[in-house]
Amino acid sequence: MNTMNPSIAAKANMQDQGAEIPVPADRPEDTIIEEGRTVGKPFVDDPKFKLRNVSVSYGSDRAIKDISLDIGRNEVISFIGPSGCGKSTFLRCLNRMNDSIDICRVEGQLLLDDEDVYHSKRDVVELRARVGMVFQKPNPFPKSIYDNVAYGPRIHGLANRKSDLDEIVENSLRKAGLWEEAKDRLDSVATGMSGGQQQRLCIARAIAVSPEVILMDEPCSALDPIATAKVEELISEMSESYTIVIVTHSMQQAARVSRRTAYFHLGHLVEVNETDKVFTSPEHQLTESYITGRFG
């Protein structure tokens, strides 16, 4: 926090004090959250993503209210919170997937390696090659397994020779733990695989363009427990070389895979802390109410 500019440091200070404001424990929904106040440790040294005072609105409806957060290099951070709290909307700002929604307006500062994500000259294609995404529902293209993984490298021109492409496909599938299952059926249609395999294929597809950050929007919500376990294992392995932001409804999942956890509530970022701290001794009353299942 020492590299922060004074105004933000002051704000962070206030946030620390914010935890001491007494909150009526029996009526957590009535708690008034002051805008831009986040308890815990939202900021880290040398962040991959530096997000300051980010607000997102759909027309006149403000979905994200003045959120400031750092996402560290090669860290896994999970976003949790009740439905409609804006965690997916916030995630989609990170690689500008909200661009296709005409009424969506993003304000504030979003820096990826100190470069403005929403700069007018920023090429969104280049951004998405660096910040990949995995979606809630497995969405492989109705093409062969090989073509699914090879699509990204092909459009970005990452492989000049067929042998290079083959190598990228194999490596990506290996990293996604799908190689052994898929190596004999690379030419069969991807939509014929099981849901868990499809999701791991989507992860392989995202890895194939060698992104720096991977955004995952509830990647396991459509999968059974065994497939979920495999994907989680994969996320843990990937955390060595990628920055991963994962939105999840499952608190166990957040606890298992992530180093830090951010709790969102009605468009506010309420608390960010080390994952075990969030789940064992949350600082904010709302966080505690949510993780103890009083609402959600």
Next chain:
Amino acid sequence: MSDQSAQAEIVRNSLKRRYRKERRFRLYGILAIFIALASLFILFADIIGKGHTGFVKTTITLEVVLDSELMYLDDPTDADQRSMADFSAPIIAALQEHFPEADSAGEKRELGRLIGTYAASEIRDLLIAKPDLLNSTQSIEFPAHDRVSVYVKHPDNSQYSIKLSEQQQRWVDELLEKGVIDTSFNDVLFSRGDSREPANAGVLGAIVGSLLTMLVTLAIAFPVGVAAAVYLEEFAPQNKITDFIEVNINNLAAVPSIIFGLLGLAVFIGLFGMPRSVPVLGGMVLALMTLPTIIISSRAAIKSVPPSIREAAEGIGASKMQVVLHHVVPLAMPGMLTGSIIGMAQALGETAPLLLIGMVAFIVDVPGGFLDSATVLPVQIYLWASSSEQGFVELASAAIMVLLTFMIIMNALAIWLRKRLERRW
């Protein structure tokens, strides 16, 4: 306790009423389907009943002596001699072989009228092609006269009037017994263009004209329609101009087809000076008519591509163009093709706009290219249905069957394509 049983009683009573309602509702549905099927059945039965005889031709096979003296012809290659020659004489002579008693001039003329009008020119054409057949005896199959054909095919049908004299009827009966007059499959129908004589008229000219016209329509309407749909659905900004264009495309789909004919007449012929009656012009007019159908169905097909596929491609970093060309258009293609084929089937059956641009002309020759005068199947049907000769009535019905066959083929193709190309996700 009694309260509960009373309530159960009420429910039981209402149940009966509900079931009655449901049964009635189902009955209405079945009735509606029955009416639709019955209309279709009646339509088909009528067309097939009237038209099946159109696929049968009546022929008279005669042993014709190509006698040079009888025809006043020494050299078939000499055009002057040909113009003076009497090519019908050998035919009448051959008929007289069967009826030696008919030798008055009047009876000879009556005999000659059993044969189709163009029989004499058939002999002339034969002699021009093979001059050395002069003075030989040839067995030649002539189309029977329309009146003979009606008498043979519809002896007891009150809708047809028999126009043969009693003597001619006796002759025909005798020739039928001898097997000289015979009926067989009407290959003329599929090998010739239009004619003034029902026995010589065929739909080949109209079929080829239709095919050429449809090719032009497809070549214009499909790429333009798909491009317009892709632009409107994927790239157009959401503003008043786009809305205005959308409303107008939908309105265009409801414009009566004859208006497109007027447009073709005014713009293509009047302004651009294009030739009349040609498939290129017909195809362009029908393309304008088909465009809204293709645009609307293509847009629906593009809309039905799941957004998850779009997101997947965008998430990897595909540009808008790549998302559209690599994913959206291929996935929407079955729907686009289906819409186009249905639009084309509609255009295939269209008559009104073509009447205005001169594709209603009497054209004997089978068109050989996009710039030859041509007519199309529905116009041919219209022409035949409004002819006075009785033989054209059944030909019109036969042509309707040919047209319906093409429609069924096109619709089947649309269904097959949809089933074949449809992808599941």
